[in-house]
Amino acid sequence: MISVQRLCKSFGAQVAVDDLTFEIPAGQIVGFLGPNGAGKSTTLKMLTGMIEPTSGTARVCGFDLLRDPIEVKRHVGFVPESGAVFESLTGLEYLEMIAALYGIPRATATPRIEQFISFFDLSFETLTEKLLGAYSKGMRRKVVITAALLHNPPVVFFDEPLDGLDANAAVGFKTLIQSLAREGKAIVYSSHILDVVERVCDRVIIIDKGRLLLDGPPNELVAARGVATLERLFTELTGGVELEHRAAEFAKTFLP
Amino acid sequence: MSASGVPAEEFPLPPVAGSLARSQDAALRRLFLMLFLRGRSSRGLRKERAPRSIGSKLGLILALYCFVGLSAVAFWGQPVFVLALSQHSITFLFLSMFFASSSGEVLFNKEEADILLHRPIAPARLLRAKVRVLVEVSLWLAGALNLVSFAVGSRGPGGALFVVAHAGSVVLEALFCAGFVVLVYQLCLRWFGRERFESFVTTSQVLVGIAAVTGGQLVRPLLRPMLHQVGGTLGVGQHNWWLALLPPVWFASLDDALAGTGTSGAWLLAGVGLIATAGVLGAAFGKLSGDYQRGLQALNDVAPSARRRQAARRWFDVLVNAPPLRWWLRDPVTRAAFLLTSVYLVRDRDLKLRVYPSLAPMFVFPFIFIFDSQRGRGLGEGFAIAFLSGSLGIFPLIALSTLQFSQQWQASDVFRAAPIRGPAALSEGARRAVLAVLTLPALALVVAISLVVRQDSSQLLLLLPGIIAIPVFSLVPCLGGKAVPLSLPSEEAKAASRGATMWIAMLAAFAISGLGVWAHSAGWLGWFLLAETALAIGVYGAMRASIATARWSSME
Numbered sequence: 001m002i003s004v005q006r007l008c009k010s011f012g013a014q015v016a017v018d019d020l021t022f023e024i025p026a027g028q029i030v031g032f033l034g035p036n037g038a039g040k041s042t043t044l045k046m047l048t049g050m051i052e053p054t055s056g057t058a059r060v061c062g063f064d065l066l067r068d069p070i071e072v073k074r075h076v077g078f079v080p081e082s083g084a085v086f087e088s089l090t091g092l093e094y095l096e097m098i099a100a101l102y103g104i105p106r107a108t109a110t111p112r113i114e115q116f117i118s119f120f121d122l123s124f125e126t127l128t129e130k131l132l133g134a135y136s137k138g139m140r141r142k143v144v145i146t147a148a149l150l151h152n153p154p155v156v157f158f159d160e161p162l163d164g165l166d167a168n169a170a171v172g173f174k175t176l177i178q179s180l181a182r183e184g185k186a187i188v189y190s191s192h193i194l195d196v197v198e199r200v201c202d203r204v205i206i207i208d209k210g211r212l213l214l215d216g217p218p219n220e221l222v223a224a225r226g227v228a229t230l231e232r233l234f235t236e237l238t239g240g241v242e243l244e245h246r247a248a249e250f251a252k253t254f255l256p
Numbered sequence: 257m258s259a260s261g262v263p264a265e266e267f268p269l270p271p272v273a274g275s276l277a278r279s280q281d282a283a284l285r286r287l288f289l290m291l292f293l294r295g296r297s298s299r300g301l302r303k304e305r306a307p308r309s310i311g312s313k314l315g316l317i318l319a320l321y322c323f324v325g326l327s328a329v330a331f332w333g334q335p336v337f338v339l340a341l342s343q344h345s346i347t348f349l350f351l352s353m354f355f356a357s358s359s360g361e362v363l364f365n366k367e368e369a370d371i372l373l374h375r376p377i378a379p380a381r382l383l384r385a386k387v388r389v390l391v392e393v394s395l396w397l398a399g400a401l402n403l404v405s406f407a408v409g410s411r412g413p414g415g416a417l418f419v420v421a422h423a424g425s426v427v428l429e430a431l432f433c434a435g436f437v438v439l440v441y442q443l444c445l446r447w448f449g450r451e452r453f454e455s456f457v458t459t460s461q462v463l464v465g466i467a468a469v470t471g472g473q474l475v476r477p478l479l480r481p482m483l484h485q486v487g488g489t490l491g492v493g494q495h496n497w498w499l500a501l502l503p504p505v506w507f508a509s510l511d512d513a514l515a516g517t518g519t520s521g522a523w524l525l526a527g528v529g530l531i532a533t534a535g536v537l538g539a540a541f542g543k544l545s546g547d548y549q550r551g552l553q554a555l556n557d558v559a560p561s562a563r564r565r566q567a568a569r570r571w572f573d574v575l576v577n578a579p580p581l582r583w584w585l586r587d588p589v590t591r592a593a594f595l596l597t598s599v600y601l602v603r604d605r606d607l608k609l610r611v612y613p614s615l616a617p618m619f620v621f622p623f624i625f626i627f628d629s630q631r632g633r634g635l636g637e638g639f640a641i642a643f644l645s646g647s648l649g650i651f652p653l654i655a656l657s658t659l660q661f662s663q664q665w666q667a668s669d670v671f672r673a674a675p676i677r678g679p680a681a682l683s684e685g686a687r688r689a690v691l692a693v694l695t696l697p698a699l700a701l702v703v704a705i706s707l708v709v710r711q712d713s714s715q716l717l718l719l720l721p722g723i724i725a726i727p728v729f730s731l732v733p734c735l736g737g738k739a740v741p742l743s744l745p746s747e748e749a750k751a752a753s754r755g756a757t758m759w760i761a762m763l764a765a766f767a768i769s770g771l772g773v774w775a776h777s778a779g780w781l782g783w784f785l786l787a788e789t790a791l792a793i794g795v796y797g798a799m800r801a802s803i804a805t806a807r808w809s810s811m812e
Contacts, residue, residue, distance in 0.1 A: 045374075049373070049374060050374050070378060074376040080370040084371050086371065089287075101283050101372075101377060102376065103279045
């Protein structure tokens with residue numbers, strides 16, 4: 001479903017993504033991990049056609065990112081970390097607009113939106129009466145997730161999707177993406193909440209400073225490194241252990 | 257079954273080609289129209305101020321434009337070219353202001369990237385949808401602005417034909433304005449590259465906004481003597497050849513060619529207008545439209561120029577930590593608010609677009625007085641100089657009122673969370689920033705201009721009444737615990753009450769200038785200045801005391 005070959009992105013002299021290569025088949029949930037500034041969001045933006053790679057290639061559902069960007073975009077859904085929405089629209093206006101951008105007729109879009117409303121326990125009155133600017137963070141996130149899945153894409157990218165969701169909604173969401181993967185969708189899940197990634201993902205890709213560090217099933221990677229959890233593996237790989245020591249030292253400066 | 261309990265095959269991937277294109281065009285038009293009319297952000301708006309109805313807001317705007325268009329009545333019975341030129345000048349300036357303030361936000365919106373750039377929309381389609389909405393709205397505005405002129409023109413020498421000709425020329429003018437603005441952005445992208453694009457867009461928007469406001473005040477007084485000079489039958493000739501360079505003249509000539517004199521000169525200038533419009537549209541939406549995608553991506557992926565930002569930060573640090581500002585900003589909260597305000601006045605696009613164009617008329621009105629007084633009209637040179645400094649008091653008033661609003665207003669929660677008793681120190685920091693960054697340079701400019709234009713050295717004393725009033729004026733927005741910088745949603749910045757405050761301040765400045773001139777001519781200027789200073793000190797002290805006791809307003 002997703003094939004990335006030697007993908008690079010530079011901003012001037014700053015290299016954000018450096019020579020990334022990986023494949024993601026249908027039906028797999030892949031945790032895409034890395035510390036802040038590792039190049040995760042930049043990679044996701046390239047794979048969704050939002051920014052152009054400096055070099056390298058990628059194919060999504062068989063469509064080349066540079067040659068067929070519109071086809072790539074038709075086949076992907078994306079939940080950006082920012083959770084940006086047009087705040088002056090009501091939730092329903094926003095979702096109807098998104099449906100129209102994918103050419104979904106209103107007769108099809110409306111029942112689909114109602115299903116998402118029901119799934120996410122959103123009130124139809126809120127969705128039709130309130131502007132998105134007045135929504136809570138969790139409600140906005142639900143609308144953004146709905147907007148990403150409305151056109152039933154075979155590939156879905158999630159960038160910190162649980163941000164703002166309450167515990168129940170988060171549980172429901174995790175079940176949802178596992179079901180979507182069983183239906184054959186490729187899911188890329190970028191998050192800093194590593195215990196969720198460990199439980200939900202079939203495979204993790206860890207990058208740092210734009211480069212690929214590790215790629216494999218989380219249980220195998222954890223076992224191979226002889227650590228207890230994915231979180232421990234991640235901190236060891238990306239300099240988190242040193243940060244733990246520094247945090248302990250820094251905490252001492254707060255003592256009276 | 258899908259995860260949400262619905263068979264996945266019921267929702268196959270949506271169609272391609274024709275139906276998708278039509279669906280996208282309609283959705284994008286509706287989207288950008290709603291965003292334009294409601295504003296982009298509604299977060300934090302009070303319930304009663306939240307934009308709900310597109311129709312009522314649009315109706316209000318159009319009614320306002322109709323009111324402005326009433327000026328056409330002054331050209332009742334005038335030749336077609338005179339009426340048309342007058343109306344095209346106003347239309348051009350209003351449309352320029354509209355495009356300057358709206359186009360950057362509509363065409364290159366940073367937050368939009370995360371919502372739309374990963375959707376299957378071709379950049380050219382996105383550009384077309386945005387420009388279509390801009391043109392559509394500009395046509396409504398232009399129509400409202402010219403509604404009265406259609407009636408006036410139909411009763412004039414042009415008859416009913418004027419209505420047809422003028423409608424056509426107004427449409428052309430709107431297309432020219434839209435195409436020109438888009439073309440400027442495309443060329444900026446091509447010439448200045450991605451890295452400098454965003455800052456250049458901001459600067460060019462601010463400059464176009466200032467030029468439009470300034471031009472709006474200056475063009476008509478400039479044209480008026482020329483109209484009278486040739487007995488109201490102005491044409492473009494050797495003595496005023498430069499008029500042929502002005503777009504409103506091209507479009508007025510089209511009216512004149514079709515419904516007026518029909519001279520070869522009018523046809524020639526109308527032809528220039530047609531060719532210029534076609535050329536601008538062709539360039540903007542043809543050859544250069546590919547640059548639009550690069551522009552959108554530029555806003556999405558450009559890393560900031562670290563060196564330039566660091567240099568700017570160093571400049572502010574040096575300024576605040578060196579005398580005399582270090583002595584003036586001893587209170588840390590005031591100093592922090594000073595820095596915050598100064599930085600936003602220099603860096604923030606949204607704020608710059610609101611502050612600088614709103615200050616421009618304050619400079620323009622006195623120049624019109626000077627212009628008139630040097631031609632033996634108006635209220636005299638002394639009054640012009642007095643009003644020049646008097647209008648400076650309005651600078652901090654307008655700036656501080658505008659500075660309260662920001663797109664990042666939610667960040668101002670840190671002010672309330674900090675252990676500060678009330679907003680006084682914050683508004684004081686903002687006030688001092690406005691005085692140092694805006695008012696002081698403007699004062700220096702005013703003194704320099706007065707030195708150049710004055711015929712009598714004693715008239716320079718007439719600057720003093722305005723200067724003495726500045727500290728008092730600058731405290732007005734801070735009364736009642738207001739003028740906390742960047743603390744209110746920018747969507748609330750359109751409140752009509754601010755306009756009323758400005759007009760009251762203008763009248764006060766006018767009164768102070770008038771009293772100063774009267775005292776000068778009566779030989780009592782010294783006494784007047786003494787009395788004004790004493791009054792200003794008293795009022796200033798009372799206002800400071802009131803502001804110091806102000807507490808945070810309710811967050812409800």
